[in-house]
Amino acid sequence: MRAIIIGTGPSLTPQAIELINQSKLLKFGCNLAYRVVGLDVLYCNNREFWQHYRDELAVLECAKWTYCADTAKEHDARFIQGVWAPGLSNDPAALHWGHGSGYELLGVAYHYGVTEFVLIGYDLRFPAGYDGMKKVAGGDRHFFGEYPKELQHWTKYNIGDGGELNGLLDCYRTIDTDALNIRIINCSPGSALDFFEMGTLAEYV
Numbered sequence: 001m002r003a004i005i006i007g008t009g010p011s012l013t014p015q016a017i018e019l020i021n022q023s024k025l026l027k028f029g030c031n032l033a034y035r036v037v038g039l040d041v042l043y044c045n046n047r048e049f050w051q052h053y054r055d056e057l058a059v060l061e062c063a064k065w066t067y068c069a070d071t072a073k074e075h076d077a078r079f080i081q082g083v084w085a086p087g088l089s090n091d092p093a094a095l096h097w098g099h100g101s102g103y104e105l106l107g108v109a110y111h112y113g114v115t116e117f118v119l120i121g122y123d124l125r126f127p128a129g130y131d132g133m134k135k136v137a138g139g140d141r142h143f144f145g146e147y148p149k150e151l152q153h154w155t156k157y158n159i160g161d162g163g164e165l166n167g168l169l170d171c172y173r174t175i176d177t178d179a180l181n182i183r184i185i186n187c188s189p190g191s192a193l194d195f196f197e198m199g200t201l202a203e204y205v
Contacts, residue, residue, distance in 0.1 A: 001026070002116035004205060005109055006033040007102040009123030011188035012143040016120050016201050023205040025118070028109045030101035032144045033121070034060055041112065043105045045082075047071050048151055065108050067095055080108070086174030088182075098171035106175070110182070117184045118204045124172075125192040126163035132156040164192040172196075 004020055006012065006029035017036045020027060028041045031049060039062045044050060050057060050071050057064065057075060066072050067082035080095045088110045089096045095107045102122060109117060121143060129138025132154040137146055146152060158167040172193055177184055186193050187201040 001113050002118060002204070003028055003109055003112070003114040004118045004120065005105060005114075005122075006030070006037055006039075007105075007119065007121030007123070007188070008032055008142045008144060009121045009125075009188060009191075010140045010143050011123050011191065012036075012121035016187075019201055019205050020120065025205060026112070026114070028105055028112075028114075030105045032142075034062070035144070038062075041065065041108060043101055043108045045101045045104055046151070050075050050077075052148060052151060067097070067104070080111075086171075087176055088180060099168055100171075103168065103171050106184075110180070115182050116204075117182065118199075118201070119184065119186040119193070119196075120188055120201055122186055122188045122193050123191050124165045124168055125190065126155075126159060126165065128163060130159070130163055132159070160192070162192070169193065 003026040008031050020037050026040045027037055029037055029039045030043050034042050041063045043065045045067055047068055064077040065080055066077050067080055069079050072079035082095050082097045085096045088107045092111050095104055098104055126141055127139025133156050135154050160166050184196040185199040185204055186196050187199050
């Protein structure tokens with residue numbers, strides 16, 4: 001089964017959003033993706049995110065998932081147990097953590113039976129002017145702009161010379177597509193996540 005997996009990086013452009021919303025494929029998104037795409041499934045892993053956007057999340061009709069049991073109960077979301085392990089979990093009751101909602105969203109989609117993952121908004125690269133120490137974004141880290149201050153994360157370590165999020169990329173490298181019999185097609189132009197198959201969104205939606 002092919003599905004569109006939507007992150008929040010700047011490659012999620014208005015043109016991409018139009019293509020996605022015209023598609024009949026299942027749509028999985030993380031965090032604020034619900035604001036621009038009619039999602040079938042939403043995953044958010046951050047308790048503070050759920051609290052800050054509680055009114056918006058409360059009226060969503062899509063399936064909502066989190067790995068936090070208390071958050072799931074409070075916000076009428078579905079709970080899945082998170083564990084530290086490489087790759088994607090074959091246990092339908094478990095989700096492998098990966099330092100970010102984008103990675104964990106792949107695990108949720110895999111449990112829905114997705115075998116072809118069409119990625120957009122998966123840039124995994126900060127702008128050239130990013131400075132986590134000084135809390136300078138240096139450009140658009142997200143399609144939606146910066147999060148409110150209480151939700152911002154300022155990574156100070158393991159950023160490549162081209163802004164690559166090396167720690168997150170190492171998590172994605174643990175996904176063995178051959179062993180899982182899945183296909184990951186990253187349609188995020190300029191993405192640092194370039195060790196999976198790269199494609200163009202219009203080709204796959």
